[in-house]
Amino acid sequence: MFEKFTAEARAVVSCAAEQADRTGSDTIGEPELLLALLDRTDSPAAGALAALGLHERRQSVADDLVAARRRGGVSAADVAALAGLGIDVDAIVASVEQEHGVGALAAGRAPGRRRRVRRRFTAEAKSVLERALRMVAGRGERSVGDEHLLLALTTGRGPAAAVLADHGVTHEAVVRVLGESRGRRAS
Numbered sequence: 716m717f718e719k720f721t722a723e724a725r726a727v728v729s730c731a732a733e734q735a736d737r738t739g740s741d742t743i744g745e746p747e748l749l750l751a752l753l754d755r756t757d758s759p760a761a762g763a764l765a766a767l768g769l770h771e772r773r774q775s776v777a778d779d780l781v782a783a784r785r786r787g788g789v790s791a792a793d794v795a796a797l798a799g800l801g802i803d804v805d806a807i808v809a810s811v812e813q814e815h816g817v818g819a820l821a822a823g824r825a826p827g828r829r830r831r832v833r834r835r836f837t838a839e840a841k842s843v844l845e846r847a848l849r850m851v852a853g854r855g856e857r858s859v860g861d862e863h864l865l866l867a868l869t870t871g872r873g874p875a876a877a878v879l880a881d882h883g884v885t886h887e888a889v890v891r892v893l894g895e896s897r898g899r900r901a902s
Contacts, residue, residue: 723758723861727751735834744837745868745875746780752865759862763892767884776878783874791881839873846870862893
């Protein structure tokens, strides 16, 4: 699958594995892909994220992803919806963590503890990679760039898409910014 990935897209996948190591995750998921994209500085996705103001809010994005992981993947929007039904997700998380330890719903290991393993992708992350490949094929392009990974993240339903949307980064906004960027390069 990765033979169609540009050097930038491969760097995102590699950095996502490093992010998983730092966050204590045994797998590479959407949050790790998003954090890896935010670490990029000179690529189409980096330009789009900078234009949308996300680089300045990287810590807020990272904090929101940690919160979603701590809640077992439940997004802030889902927390609000459940609160409307009288369900306090934070109280449930606190109760579970009191009984089983902090981060019990995150299903990872202690952050920063290194071990040499080949991390597998979560189903959601695989879906992101597959959507990126389908986008490229549908457009008749030859390779998957990091911008395709960003676009694919914005079309998902996982925690990364929810956090991006909470920060005003939608599929439409990314398409617009990437189009403007291509227009400037063509001029």
